[in-house]
Amino acid sequence: MTAAWLGPATLFGLCGAALVGIGLFVVITHPGLLRRIVGFNLLGAGIFLVFGAVARRGAGAGFEGDPVPQAMVITGIVVAFSATALAVALLQRLFDLTGRETLEAQPEHLPRSEP
Amino acid sequence: MTLLLDLALVAWLLALALHIARVRDDRNAIVAFIGFGLLLGLGWTRLASLDVALTEAAIGGGVTGVLLLRAEAHLRPGKASGASVSHGGKTLAAIACAMVAAGLALAVLAFPSPAPTLAPAAATALPSTGLGNPVTAVLLAYRALDTLLEKVVLILALIGVWSLAPDHLWGGAPSLRPDVVPEPLAYLAQTLPPFGVLIAVYMFWVGADAPGGTFQGGTVLAAMWLLVMLARLRPAPETRRRSVRLVLIGGPTLFLAIGFLGFAMAGGFLAYPESIAKPLIVGIEAALTLSIAATLGLLVAGPAQTAPGR
Amino acid sequence: MAPADAFTLLFVTAGAILFLAGTLGLLRFPDTLSRLHALSKADNLGLGLIVIGLLPQCDSVTAGLKLVCVWLLAQLSAATASQLIAGAVYRRKSGP
Amino acid sequence: MTPLAAAPAHVATPGGFLLVLAVMLPVVAVLAMLALGPRQTARIALTTLATGLGVAIAIVVELLRTGAALTYVVGGWQPPLGLALRADGLSVAMLAMTALVVAAIGFFAHAQHGLEPTTRHGRAPTTFWILLMAVWSALNAIFVGEDLFNLYVALELLTFAAVPLVCLDGRAETVAAALRYLMFALLGSLLYLLGTALLYGSFGTLDIGLLSEASAEGPGFSVALALMIAGLLAKAALFPLHLWLPPAHAGAPAAASAVLSALVIKAPFFLILRLILDVAPPQAAAYAGQVLAILGAASILFCSVMALKQARLKLMIAYSTVAQIGYLFIVFPLAAGSETLPPWGTIAWTGGALQLVSHALAKAAMFLAAGVIAEAFGHDRISDLGGFGRALPISAAAFGLAGLSLMGIPPSGGFVAKCLLLTAAVIGGHPWLAATILAGGLLAGGYVFRVVDRALATPAIPLAPRKPIPRRLELAALVLALAAVLLGLVPLQPFGFLQLGRPDSLTVIAP
Known part of the structure; x- marks a missing residue:
């Protein structure tokens, strides 16, 4: 058990958990939309690190990691980039039309932690 | 020794993430994010996922960075402090996020051992x-x-x-x-x-x-x-x-x-x-x-x- | 210790020290241009020393070539980046 | 522990390739539209609509013929390494409903684009067709997906197709609505993705069939399910995460609103249903069901009142969507099942499925009718629509018929659905849910009658359309509304259909 504790898999998995927390916080509370988009990327990075921890733990059969979650991360990174590009384009359009880069009268939306 | 290196890398990543969350200036945050992406690529090599490391460095840090920097330059003339979330709301959000992170950490620590893997099937x-x-x-x-x-x-x-x-x-x-x-x-x-x-x-x-x-x-x-x-x-x-x-x-x-x-x-x-x-x-x-x-x-x-x- | 390993150790350590010095310069120097100077020194020499140090560890000629390529490309981008930053500083000073 | 030791989880059925066609046909259309350019776009779309409808019918026939779920193993790679597609009775019902609604909306959109010959090959119509095809592909992929990560990609495809639909007209308010929608949707997908990471880490598979057989225990499992359901709730716009929906659905062009409100919103609900029924262990499922039902009831009451207060027709319809989605979530405790009776044997299960389909038909009809009204009069302020029934009798009739289904008045699909849910609530000893269902019906009556009252009013100056409205534009809404009503006349048929392909008993935890 101690060996797993010291391994990079657990360490980066925990780092991923912390990054999820930080990214979520930016996404929920930051007034600027551009920063929220960066927050989404932090959140995504954290999630991918959890996948990475899973992959590293699954080393075997001569591979240093389970290739399936690694491939999922690659797919995920590309999807995350597409999302960033679409969000940035929408934000720039909103700015061109209104001159602001926040969603005015933004109602608070704390995601509730479900059971 | 490698543990020390890993710890330093993780600490650095988290420090950059906190900096991104707290700093006022958007451009500063984005530059920090690009650095974050490159460091994360290094982290992926420590997880022995070289394919992901390359992808993260190229897309996560590189192209996303260009995109965000261009957006920041485009939006700069209109910088106005938007309606900020109230102090109480922020505290509440911080508690909720910390709980999510803690739950996640527990789940990561509770992964079964030996880990289930598809590596043999893939091989x-x-x-x-x-x-x-x-x-x-x-x-x-x-x-x-x-x-x-x-x-x-x-x-x-x-x-x-x-x-x-x-x-x-x-x-x-x-x-x-x-x-x-x-x-x-x-x-x-x-x-x-x-x-x-x-x-x-x-x-x-x-x-x-x-x-x-x-x-x-x-x-x-x-x-x-x-x-x-x-x-x-x-x-x-x-x-x-x-x-x-x-x-x-x-x-x-x-x-x-x-x-x-x-x-x-x-x-x-x-x-x-x-x-x-x-x-x-x-x-x-x-x-x-x-x-x-x-x-x-x-x-x-x-x-x-x-x-x-x- | 094999002589190749000793060689590597020596050069990589020297490179790392140069990087450390460059980073200190980046943090401590007062203005952008001298920071830039410190940084490019670290990039040029530090990375060069590390690459040289790692060459004996390569299994094949292609691996060595790749290492040298890394150094050359880093040189090219670092040089361009510092020129661009210097240009921006110059424009900001002389501009309105 | 090695998953390979088990017998193959999925055996491909002869008709399984139809599922591949259902997912890939719209993708082929997207690629062809890009290759051939704006002038061919509408033609490609109409061809695909007809073909896709044919594929959907073939799937229904195949399911009825074999009486078993259709299964396909993609590339021959067995899960957990590969991916499987599977369609049981409920999935097939969703596929067929989607094909019908998409076809009707496509028919409407084609007629509407025809009204403006100068812009029919322009930005908005061309983009609409591409996005409609992508929405269709994504929905089909969600209804037949068996792998949770594959479902993540399909969910993202749905998001990327749905968000630009919101701001097709390019006004600032709609761009803001689209951006807010994207933020909620991204947060939802990322939470979902996080859940899949934990599930893979715990079980080494994301195949729903294999997961339901795995002994589900441990903190990883409950954290994962909570994250996934919370993420999907943000996408399903359940109270209190509904704030993004009304501006987004009301601001979009009529055909796009119909797609979003009738279809897109159903996908996350469908996934929650699958997670709770097929993946979650019974105890966790019961607990989650309780919470979801409370939120569902709150949605029904709060958003029905909001709908009653709206001055704009499209906003009213959009709030009504959140309220009607609430009915879907109160199904969970009602359809909890028992040792002798699986959930899909209960009347609440049938009621829920009927509510899903009848709301899709009725809501699409309402938005299309509202689109005709906006096209004819240039606005959708309810108070200024006095006497629109005289000017647009077909649309008014379509709106009224669709309203019957939302209120739950016989004979309509909505009536049968709500009647079954009410019965289940009374029998199961849930008086609060029963009261909520009744109150929701009354409130829906209130907001529908507000509009119908305007339609039948006789103002001093008769309302005249600012331009002639061709009949075929009004037809799509009427057909959908009639379908929603007719659904109420065949109430006994779906019972057996919805159970096809479901396992006979719960085997989630082996003793």
Whole structure:
């Protein structure tokens, strides 16, 4: 058990958990939309690190990691980039039309932690 | 010793993330995020995922960074402090986020040991694909449907971005609009692309058997194209041009066509006949690399900003 | 210790020290241009020393070539980046 | 522990390839539209609509013929390494409903684009067709997906197709609505993705069939399910995460609103249903069901009142969507099942499925009718629509018929659905849910009658359309509304259909 504790898999998995927390916080509370988009990327990075921890733990059969979650991360990174590009384009359009880069009268939306 | 190195890397990543969350200036946060992406690439090598490390450094740090920096420059004139979330709301959010992170940490620590893994299954099936890199095998054979749909996601994102152009500009060319092109940039844009293209081709080619592949190669190609457009050596193409659109859909179309051919040749959708699996996969990858490069480049370039010519 | 390993150790350590010095300069120097100077020193020499140090560890000639390529490309981008930054500083000073 | 030791989880059925066609046909259309350019777009779309409808019918026939779920193993790679597609009775019902609604909306959109010959090959119509095809592909992929990561990619495809639909007209308010929608949707997908990471880490598979057989225990499992359901709730716009929906659905062009409100919103609900029924262990499922039902009831009451207060027709319809989605979530405790009776044997299960389909038909009809009204009069302020029934009798009738279904008045699909849910609530001893269902019906009556009252009013100056409205534009809404009503006449048929392909008993935890 101690060996797993010291391994990079657990360490980066925990780092991923912390990054999820930080990214979520930016996404929920930051007034600027551009920063929220960066927050989404932090959140995504954290999630991918959890996948990475899973992959590293699954080393075997001569591979240093389970290739399936690694491939999922690659797919995920590309999807995350597409999302960033679409969000940035929408934000720039909103700015061109209104001159602001926040969603005015933004109602608070704390995601509730479900059971 | 390596534990110390890992700890330092993790601490650095978290410090950068906190900096991004707290710093006032958006540009400062974005520069920190680019650094974060590169460090994260290093982290992925520590997790022995070289394919992901390359992808993260190229897309997560690189292209996303360019995109965000351009957006920041575009939005800068309108900086106004938006309605900030109240102090109580922030505390509440911080508690909720900390709880999510803690729950997640517990879940990570509670992963079963020995870890469930598909590595042996992937290894057993690898010979029938003719590939040496198991990640490429997952992406283009075992879970090819994911990859195919993800290509459609990329194209859809581009359609969405293009649809944000005003009606009279739709179909025209995007513009990367640098105020001035400094001499050194123009020089770089002339010298680097030949090397860059070589590296991209190399990355794609070794991807079948070693870390690398379509995404990584495609991103490097996209970066070279963006460099050329940024230095105004070549203008961005009109988005309605058929040649542009054919490059965009070429990869997914070939992928889909070979997928459907699988019905006839290998008894099912996205199945490859074992004898020619590798050439088919490499062919799909080649077309995908070009399509990814075009899509990423155009996603960064954004919606049309000049009206289509007659 | 094999002589190749000793060679590597020596050069990589020297490179790391140069990087450390460059980073200190980046943090401590007062203005952008001298920071830039410190940084490019670290990039040029530090990375060069590390690459040289790692060459004996390569299994094949191609691996060595790749290492040298890394150094050359880093040189090219670092040189361009520092020129661009210097240009921006110059414009900001002389500009309105 | 090695998953390979088990017998194959999925055996492909002869008709399984139809599922591949259902997912890939619209993708082929997207690629063809890009290749051939704006002038061919509408033609490609109409061809695909007809073909896709044919595929959907073939799937229904195949399911009825074999009486078992359709299964396909993609590329021959067995899960957990590969991916499987599977369609049971409920999935097939969703596929068929989607094909019908998409076809009707496509028919409407084609007629509407025809009204403006100068812009019919322009930005908005061309983009609409591409996005409609992508939405269709994504929905089909969600209804037949068996792998949770594959479902993530499909969910993202749905997001990327749905968000630009919101701001097709390019006005600032709609761009803001689209951006807010994207933020919620991205947060939802990322939470979902996080859940899949934990599930893979715990079980080494994301195949729903294999997961339901795995002994589900441990903190990883409950954290994962909570994250995934919370993420999907943000996408399903359940109270209190509904704030993004009304501006987004009301601001979009009529055909796009119909797609979003009738279809897109159903996908996350469908996934929650699958997670709770097929993946979650019974105890966790019961607990989650309780919470979801409370939120559902709150949605019904709060958003029905909001709908009653709206001055704009489209906003009213959009709030009504959130309220009607609430009914879907109160199904969970009602359809909890028992040792002798699986959930899909209960009347609440049938009621829920009927509510899903009848709301999709009725809501699409309402938005299309509202689109005709906006096209005819240039606005959708309810108070200024006095006497529109005289000017647009078909649309008014379509709106009224669709309203019957939302209120739950016989004979309509909505009536049967709500009647079954009410009965289940009374029998199961849930008086609060029963009261909520009744109150929701009364409130829906209130907001529908507000509009119908305007339609039948006789103002001093008769309302005249600012331009002639061709009949075929009004037809799509009427057909959908009639379908929603007719659904109430065949109430006994779906019982057996919805159980096809479901396992006979719960085997989630082996003793």
